[in-house]
Amino acid sequence: MRALTFANYTDPRGLSWRELPMPVPGPGQVLVRVGAASVNPVDWHIYRGDPWVLRLKTRSKAGEPRGVGEDFAGIITEIGPGVSEYRVGERVFGTIPAAVQVAGAIADFVVAQPQWIARLPHSVPDQDGAAVALAGLTALQALRDAGAMRPGHRVLVWGGSGGVGHLAVQIAHLMGAGAVEAVCSSRNVDMMEELGADAVFDYTRGETPIGPYDLVIDTVCTASARTLRSMLRPGGTVVTIGALSGGRLLGPGGPIIRRALGAKVRGFKAKTIMTRVNHADLATLAEWMATGKLGVRIERDFPLAAAQDAYAVLEQGKVRGKLALVARVPKTGG
Template sequence: MTQSRTRPVTMRAIRYTAYGPPEALAVQDVPRPGIGDDEVLIRVRAASVNPGDLHYMRGTPYVFRLQAGPVRPRAHGLGGDLAGQVEQVGRNVTGLRPGDEVFGCGTGTLAEYVAVRHDAALARKPAGLSFEQAAAVPTAAVTALRACRGVRAGQKVLINGAAGGVGTFAVQIAKARGAEVTGVCGPANVETVRSIGADHVVDYTRQDFTRDGPRYDLLLDNVGNRTLAECRRTLAPGGALVPNSGTGGRWFGPLGRILRARLLAPVTRHRVVNFIAIPTRDDLTALCELIEAGQLTPVIGATYPLDQAAAAMAHLETGHARGKIVVTV
């Protein structure tokens, strides 16, 4: 008598086995994850991509390999932001049940299913957002939220890279806090930045924001295309510089510029604000409040299906993406 074998349940997911360009990414059929007592299984409907995904994909700067793997990636999935529906819950999970629509963070979210701890950065999806919009929120909007945490009503805020993923959220969050916001972007995105609430928009191809205009109480630099001295020149006395990007060597990349800014802070009249943008449930709750109040709307520049995730990463790698890039699953 022949025993029947149960075929393993599989899913489609993005996988890569070596550091390299987007072309190294492939859609594969892999086992669907199981869950523990404290986890939920989420059917992913959309995921967004972030610069951190590029670092893990490329294995650069090399400092990322301390976590990701020195020669080849330890984990073969990619993606951290998600929106979807709860498929299954562990026995210790309360507050969530199958069918609930959620958004937040996980590991390897460019996949049909992902297992996430119930106490991780996970929250109910705002009813007014699509899955694509909700997936655009977690990492970029939390970065903007923390960058703007000290902004007060009446202050002048400058956002370099205002049309990108973090920038579009930062413009709206700073406005919600009552600031007078100036956004710096390219000519193709001037109307986009104006439409999300910027009081003033600077086209960097026509105006040098480090030489022209008023002095600002806070500069959020999402681009890193100007020197630290030039950035400090834009600040009012006691103003704050928030370095969120920058070019650098293969060892430290943008982290090198952020570290230099921090080391210079004690000898300047300006503050340097550094933070680690690892989303929490409290962050997502605060963002939900802004979204439900009509003060925050995700800007999606492009969407790609899962089997074109490599094209989504290549688009992100150009450095000129408008808003967020989302992968539908």
């Protein structure tokens, strides 16, 4: 089978397709024929080894081919021993935890554990399932777990038009937020309003949220601790998911660490999130998609074979929603 790989730290031009042996699911695993995948910022941090701190975990693997990508959707073609909850022919979607990623999801086939996947409703295209997996898990867990969002809370999503942000706007409403507001650029204001944002602030025009907010979900980490403190209610929380800038050593971790220190000085709660891949949350996302309550915005579809081009676009930033990779294989089975 074909798989997108890298042997040494590289940019998208250094990613290459290789012919690899057909994977065989072991005990407690399933084999999925990939119908679609999607790209995430964590992918390019891994294949670039940027920030450098990531290289401490992967140095021993330098020179050995590693797979690329986490999110996928497709059809189960084989089931390993001990798997009883799925059957051959079922459509599923999911994501490979970055900590265990070896083979990668941008391939003809991917081996997955049952807790990494959920059934994909018939009404949901493969590319939507693949695009929502990691970003949807991150948005849900940032709101529910790290942010402890409750019905009636006033929520701000800073960086609302990105992959996680545009899903967080919708999920906050689904969880009963009293109001959901968003920060984005001029070209994305209409998108935020269409997704249900109660107010939208255009940072390119100098518009700044006022608050008070119970919870801020921040995907860009550009606001100062002083600014955030001024817009939070007493006891309010900021959950930082990513950062636009950072040094080569720590990358996004640098601004996030500085924010945590600033929060201690200013006296508010600042949290981060490590996304947990689990079946229950994927199933919740699938139910919302099936009923039309949650929709992923895909700015552009790429053929699976053009994944390098998709990563080049992703690295430029400013993607509205998500980028999807489509294998364009015939759909069969359940």
